[in-house]
Amino acid sequence: MPQTYNPQLGREHSYPYEHREEERDWHWGMVINTNRCINCNTCSFACKSTWTSGEGEEYMWWMNVETEPYGGYPMGWDMRLLDDLGPDETIFEAAEDGEQVRGYVAAKEEWEYPALGDDQSHGEYPAGDVVESDPDNEQYHDMWQFYLPRLCNHCKNPACLAACPRQAIYKREEDGIVLLDQERCRGYRRCVKSCPYHKPMYNPETGISEKPVGCFPRIEDGNVPRCVSSCIGKTRLHGNINRGPDAGHPNDVSSAADGRSPINYLVKSDEKVALPLYPQFGTRPQVFYMPPYHVPPEFLTQMFTPNVDEKRNDWPGSTYEESVKIVQQRARDPSHHVLGILQLFGATTRLIETYRVKENRVKGWDRKGKKVVDMPIEEPMEVREGEQWTNQ
Ligand code: SF4
Ligand code: F3S
Known part of the structure; x- marks a missing residue:
């Protein structure tokens, strides 16, 4: 299998396709300051009303905001997968026989609670009235939570693209946006299983999958x-x-x-x-x-x-x-x-x-x-x- 250098890990690992990411002059990217997020979900509704308000898209939230450490959509999406990976093992290296990527299919009920754990904080409620800082380190609170906005990452090694046997998923030359060609898709759902961020979703009404589009027309x-x-x-x-x-x-x-x-x-x-x-x-x-x-x-x-x-x-x-x-x-x-x-x-x-x-x-x-x-x-x-x- 071809190897690729991954600068986020500082090492090479296998990736099922040859590609040439660093040569692209323009690549879609985003920075999110979690310290400013108030979990209002305006982003989630803006995305949903723009892209996923049709039939069969009822559970599709391409953009969602989770409350950490207890939220998750689908439930436990991160921990379930991390538990299956060995230390220092990517989802490509951990692939099982006959597959390109290690993933899992979330059950229907795991998609039903996009705001699970909303506003649930971590830590014991104090005996007094005031939540104090950690005495060992004044920067951190004894009780904490934070909001994590999640969306498609338009990855440079997209797992969804690697997994599709129809090659229905591609990365655009001009900006690296990862798109799903609905004409080519036959609903195999390998993309749904393989994306570690769980962003491609299956539409039972149309029998094909859909994934976030990076707002490419904008x-x-x-x-x-x-x-x-x-x-x-x-x-x-x-x-x-x-x-x-x-x-x-x-x-x-x-x-x-x-x-x-x-x-x-x-x-x-x-x-x-x-x-x-x-x-x-x-x-x-x-x-x-x-x-x-x-x-x-x-x-x-x-x-x-x-x-x-x-x-x-x-x-x-x-x-x-x-x-x-x-x-x-x-x-x-x-x-x-x-x-x-x-x-x-x-x-x-x-x-x-x-x-x-x-x-x-x-x-x-x-x-x-x-x-x-x-x-x-x-x-x-x-x-x-x-x-x-x-x-x-
Ligand atoms: Fe990456 Fe998943 Fe988006 Fe594919 S759908 S580009 S694997 S985040
Ligand atoms: Fe491929 Fe996913 Fe469709 S694996 S065929 S893009 S459902």
Whole structure:
């Protein structure tokens, strides 16, 4: 079987197709700041009303928000699969005889509760009235929960694509979006079984499967996906994950920009502040999460780093747990540059290709080089002179 280098794991592993991801100039990607998510599910409903409101699509939530650590849609989607993988084993290496990918089929009732565990926190309720911080480490709470928005990752090693015997799933040349060709699909459902994030879903009315489409018509028009533009918490930034510091300034993009895309900076710069979800699966997901900074890093380590003891690539700490702590700290107390990029989240419905942080302003340009954002990073604060109101 062909081997592929996986930078999220820092090693090679098998993947059933030859491919050439790093040559693609433009690749769909997203960064989600979990610290801003309030579980309002505006994203989920925006996605559902746009894409999955027809017959046979009743249980299809291409976008959903889970409450960690108890939520999950389908139930237990992550733990069930992780339990089947050996340490340091991807879903491709763990495939059973006759299959390309290790997966499982969720039962009907496991799809019936998309908001299971909503608002259920972890930890014992305190005897007193106040939830205190962990005395051993003041950054983390004794009781905690957080919201995890989930969607198709438009993976660079898509398991759904690898598993389909009809080759009905493909990755678009121009932007890496993973699509399912409904004319070719015969309803074999290997895609449903193999996606570790459980995003392809079977439609019993039509007898074929469907999967998230990355809002490709909006991307083609230079707009961000619906889940991004509708998010009232401004949790997300979408764009070209492959546009790195060496991208230069082609004619169609403003030379005033820093060159790389803002999400590339958040994910791949020395200031890495966003991590992939379950990279140990091996699919190279392209949605990255700024981790919640009040949650103990032991929990986040199993969720956002490879499941191995040793650290083998460019993660910032000396161990994976150390890396998570560093990234949490950067999310809690961002540098001026990251703060500037954070202002771009939710600032426009246009897709920001390049940006510049300079002094107290951040600017963004679209793919045609048109400026679409220009705003201050920190608003001036005015302190009124004179008598203050006091509670006398
Ligand atoms: Fe395919 Fe699942 Fe990856 Fe989406 S998240 S590209 S459906 S393997
Ligand atoms: Fe292939 Fe999935 Fe259809 S495996 S045939 S795309 S149901």
